[in-house]
């Protein structure tokens with residue numbers, strides 16, 4: 001057997017071979033699949049539920065392939081390409097495209113869930129890569145169906161370490177030069193990204209074993225190996241990478257011990273791994289070919305967090321589905337959310353909650369936790385916007401003793417480790433600094449966390465629920481949020497309606513009068529029809545939090561008697577002045593209306609009005625507003641929250 005050096009792996013196949021493949025596929029499309037080339041609809045796109053069945057088995061590989069997809073997208077996005085990852089059924093399970101053109105991609109069938117099979121679409125690149133298991137470009141009129149004929153698509157199959165086909169990576173564009181040769185370079189890029197994903201998958205699969213990176217040339221072994229070989233604990237070859245398989249090298253040697261194949265013993269290979277970094281010269285015995293190997297040692301298996309509880313495997317008692325139903329109330333959108341939440345819980349998927357501030361995202365996340373198999377374990381909530389940027393890392397990831405000046409003597413377990421076995425709720429995820437986004441992504445992919453100052457990873461198992469009032473897709477487009485983290489978090493998104501959109505406002509009002517009345521007076525507090533009418537007509541920019549505050553204040557003012565219009569604040573009445581002097585409101589507003597002694601606004605003739613006026617005068621710029629009022633930004637934010645003032649920039653997401 002020869003170590004093939006004449007054709008470097010990844011070279012572009014001869015065009016005539018493509019022509020023959022494409023021709024055969026066109027014939028099949030006519031004669032076997034009996035397709036109509038003139039049919040005008042775009043490719044079928046699966047429903048979210050059907051797509052889930054295709055994505056779930058690919059979850060782990062999709063995470064690994066993401067890096068390769070993003071690198072590829074970065075190289076070709078400006079030329080108008082999208083990148084698709086499909087499974088072996090031709091279903092696009094992952095997608096990256098410029099969000100500005102989402103509508104166009106979707107119309108062209110270049111979209112998550114689109115089906116690219118020969119049976120349905122006739123000749124197309126993804127179908128051919130899947131069928132023929134080789135890289136191919138299908139350009140313009142080579143596509144069988146007319147609506148696909150403006151596309152150019154280059155697709156490359158990806159294989160698992162055991163040689164099974166795993167996926168297809170594709171780059172497609174809607175506009176490209178007529179000359180097919182314009183796509184050669186793109187096909188090369190797709191090949192190298194596919195190879196990158198394949199290799200990363202190989203390394204991941206054998207992370208607890210010795211892996212040899214082999215190259216014919218010593219200088220290249222570190223930068224561009226020809227292939228990889230994984231060894232088991234006894235030094236037998238367990239698997240070889242696809243690149244070696246394509247070169248026809250070492251295929252027959254799988255299962256043999258390393259010393260039967262190379263002129264090195266397993267002990268020497270393991271020793272080279274210990275003293276890492278130095279290439280080991282080896283001879284491939286069957287052909288006498290000289291090569292070099294860099295040996296990656298097995299990665300230590302992470303230890304479980306010592307004091308952490310294990311996940312609640314068999315649930316203790318029935319799950320509290322009622323918690324979700326109670327929070328959903330009688331609103332159809334919320335009920336759909338609750339149903340979807342029940343379907344995706346305990347499936348290992350991250351869940352993203354979107355909704356305006358105060359719309360009940362944290363309350364919904366808590367109810368999801370109660371309804372999950374993890375309910376006996378901790379629910380840990382972290383507000384990413386409330387923690388100073390410098391503290392987020394230690395707060396989330398924890399630290400070892402002495403990790404930094406000021407660290408506690410015994411170190412600290414971070415919030416992620418605290419949530420082990422339970423649910424981690426990351427509120428305002430859009431405010432997480434970019435460096436932390438990268439670390440979080442690693443935690444999600446590796447399922448382990450490494451505290452600051454430590455080298456020992458701790459295994460973590462959490463249900464992640466994130467929340468945001470911001471448009472993360474827009475933040476991705478602006479380069480403020482990592483695309484890969486966005487896709488990771490975005491697999492299940494539930495949109496919580498604003499209070500003004502909820503069909504069950506009346507029920508919510510009654511429930512709060514009941515619950516908070518119980519707390520304040522030991523009984524439900526009544527409400528007059530006039531007051532109820534005002535509450536139902538108001539548009540609640542601060543959502544349920546604002547409603548709760550308004551009702552608590554009104555109940556306090558009414559002394560436990562029925563809540564009447566005069567106990568409701570001015571804004572609920574319309575634009576009129578407050579019915580009570582602000583000072584009285586402040587003193588009666590309960591815990592949530594407590595104010596700071598340092599607060600100069602306290603003396604202003606109308607605290608809320610003054611603040612609103614200042615914010616408007618400075619176009620809702622909080623820094624400017626704070627400066628004009630002589631207070632710090634945090635105080636302005638606190639006051640805005642207390643008075644349920646929501647910046648128009650935060651509404652409507």
Ligand SMILES: Nc1ncnc2c1ncn2[C@@H]1O[C@H](COP(=O)(O)OP(=O)(O)OP(=O)(O)O)[C@@H](O)[C@H]1O
Pocket residue numbers: 326327328329355356357358359360361362363364427467469508511544545548
């Ligand atoms: N369905 C509900 N019934 C009663 N009270 C609720 C309900 N949903 C939310 N609340 C209450 O409304 C207030 C705001 O809810 P929550 O903190 O969950 O909102 P949020 O969307 O997470 O807000 P933010 O985005 O500002 O963090 C809380 O006091 C919460 O207990």
